[in-house]
Amino acid sequence: MERYVGLDVSLKLTSICIVDRTGKIEREGVVTSDPEAIATFIKLHTSHVVRIGLETGATSTWLWTELNKIGLPVICIDARHAKAVLKMQINKSDRNDAAGIARIMQCGWYKEVCVKDLDSHATKALLVSRALLVKIKRDIENQIRGLPKNLGLVIGRAKINMFAVRAAQLAEDRPLHAVCLREDHERLL
Structure with missing residues (x-):
């Protein structure tokens, strides 16, 4: 039966x-x-x-x-x-x-849903995680750019690896401001 x-x-x-x-x-x-x-x-x-x-x-x-x-x-x-x-x-x-x-x-009164395989879900999870990390990195960089502007320090446009170098250059001669930039930079890493 x-x-x-x-x-x-x-x-x-x-x-x-x-x-x-x-x-x-x-x-x-x-x-x-x-x-x-x-x-x-x-x-x-x-x-x-x-x-x-x-x-x-x-x-x-x-x-x-x-x-x-x-x-x-x-x-x-x-x-x-x-x-x-x-x-x-x-x-x-x-x-x-x-x-x-x-x-x-x-x-028999139902609408069947197509279920994606676990590999598809794993790939999506990886892409979503990467997008989140990129967003977090961008947000921290923007915060680091914004904080020293009030002090007259402008990082300006910096490409991939040059951002950290430029932030460190601005902080070299200003020990009081360096603390702010270094702490934010360390959070970025």
Whole structure:
């Protein structure tokens, strides 16, 4: 007999609901949000799983990837679409959301989301991190440029490695101002 599973995932715990082809709840439970724990619960309590549904979220890519590796028929559905369906429930809880997602899987009324692989996410994380570091470096350089202007010291336009050299040159003969420039320069490094 066909079974459908709904997962309501949070960072620590995942509520699981298993329904039959008529939508009747057969089993419910809560496990840690770990692919192995989820797979163990599902395999222990049911067979003939047609679809397993989970909403898009912070850990959905990881869970989707790992559950697919285990061989489970997992589908990631659009969270906004699921929310529109789940908000019709009287009592909003993780348990009821898992049951609602299981019934969405059972009736086939969902919008499947294409899940990018982990390499794509790693590349994006690297690019976002680099962009943040470039922004921080630019902000610190601008701060270092702005502080000594009140004292009549202008660093001016300086290319990549010349910025630190120019700041050090301005600070050489002015020990009082050098403290400000050196501390900012050390933060830049």
